[in-house]
Amino acid sequence: MAPDGVEVPVLVVNNQFPGPLIEANWGDWIQVDVTNGLETEGTAMHWHGFLQTGTPWYDGAPGVTHCPIAPGQTFTYRFRAELYGTTWWHSHYTAQYLNGLLGPIVIHGPKTASYDIDVGPILLSDWFHDYYVNLVRQVFVASEVGPIFPPMADNMLIQGKSDYPCNATTLKCTPDAGFAEFKFQSGKKHLLRLVNTAAEAIIFFSIDNHNITVIANDFVAVEPYQTDLVVLGVGQRTDIIVEGNGSPNSSAWLRITEGPTGLGPAGQTGCSLNTGVRPATKAAIFYENADTTVQPTTTSAIDPSRFLFPINCANQPLTVTTPQPVIPVAEPDVTMNFIMTGGDNATGDFVWWMNNQTFYADWNDPILLEAKLNNLNFPPERAVFDMKTASSVRLNITSIGFPASHPMHLHGHNMQVLAEGLGSWDGTIVNPQNPQRRDTQIMRPNGFLVVQWNTTNPGMWMFHCHIAWHISEGNGINFLEQTPTLQGMQFPGSIAQTCRDWAAHNGHAAIDQIDSGL
Secondary structure (H helix, E strand, O other): OOOOOEOOOOOOEOOEOOOOOEEEEOOOEEEEEEEOOOOOOOEOEEEOOOOOOOOHHHOOOEOOOEOOEOOOOEEEEEEEOOOOEEEEEEEOOOOHHHHOOEEEEEEEOOOOOOOOEEEEEEEEEEEOOOOHHHHHHHHOOOHHHOOOOOOOEOEEEEOOEOOOOHHHOOOOEOOOOOOOEEEEOOOOEEEEEEEEOOOOOOEEEEEOOOOEEEEEEOOEEEEEEEEOOEEEOOOOEEEEEEEOOOOOOOEEEEEEEOOOOOOHHHHOOEOOOEOOOOOEEEEEEEEOOOOOOOOOOOOOOOOHHHHEOOOOOOOOOHHHOOEOOOOOOOOOOEEEEEEEEEEEOOOOOEEEEEOOEOOOOOOOOOHHHHHHOOOOOOOHHHOEEEOOOOOEEEEEEEEOOOOOOEEEEEOOOOEEEEEEEEOOOOOOOOOOOOOEEEOEEEEOOOEEEEEEEEOOOOEEEEEEEOOHHHHHOOOEEEEEEOHHHHHOOOOOHHHHHHHHHHHHHHOOOOOOOOOOOO
């Protein structure tokens, strides 16, 4: 396929890229049958942001909740839509999703703000002209070769589309591949459901000559507030309302960028890495009577200094995001302090550590199943923290050394975001009567992030950086919650069957994983 005109390997679901939309109503049960048609690779699907209360085995993290789905096998996920809003599904098997195994999810529920037209989910991402296996191998480079940087994005996509200058590649390329298009109506309010499905990019979103009203972050409604620029880390969603202030014959550009290119603390000026050929892209908004054969001519009023590293590598200030309903901060049962840093391990590969632990999955032996069987002496590389029967935990994470942003994602929960910033936490909680809640939050380069959640959902829940390279390099930990209750739950037989099928596929031998497994 050639989403931007450049032919590259693309992994698809039901012959679609991006993958098919899943729609449901709040409270519905969702069933998805996943058949692995890949001849030599496993797969697993994660339902980003779903709480999975009572169904932790369907969270879709291979080596954590079940074994990978073996080639030729079908696995059925079944879970409830306990929250409503916008999210996405994606492969959690190494970095497969960055080649196309992803798609949007919309859970319909009560309106929290007034709008006329639901434009639907808009997927925003970076894009690479190579297969994910080759890209992941690039991140494990011995330090003797010099500074270690992840692969740089070749392009940005909106709704799986963009163009690319064919003179900048040796691959087969069709020029003027085109941009995504959206229809607006003059005088109407439009709901846009933004989703960052990138591998690495912090994405800055704007629309020329239009103001934006934010009404939800991830699965959490917020008191509406106006802005001209939305910042999304990998995995984050923001629902916005845009009023159609153009004339019926007009058009405008919708824009995303990951900022200017650069390498390392001396030269990196943007928040994400790209080749510099296409660090930004756009889509066309056409009003009802506009000529769709003529591209918009609008220009952006956003100051490019707002994309610069490191101060802007963050979400909107916590002071402007007021979630609904109100939930004040309670004193946690457990407080944990973590130091996150990156560097070379004993074999010279670059990895990430949380308190000197780096995560590595065993695809043959999911830790959720081990917990069910009361085998709680986990190897250090599984990075498991058993919360036993504690009802809440507060994490204070400080990133030191290698300067990079980290969109931190928690499976199975929304978390309260108590504080974030550069340097170290001074103990101040932002808006303690009702702090921001979401399932993914950007931690700034060499900064801190303080989050808290109720550990009352029996299961094994990953907390990890959602940058594909960082979780490949082990930047994740696992929280085992309500262990006695979990051990009393009846697991579906299909979970153990994934492991029997996987063992049959690999001859009961350990697979030589190219990364952490997720």
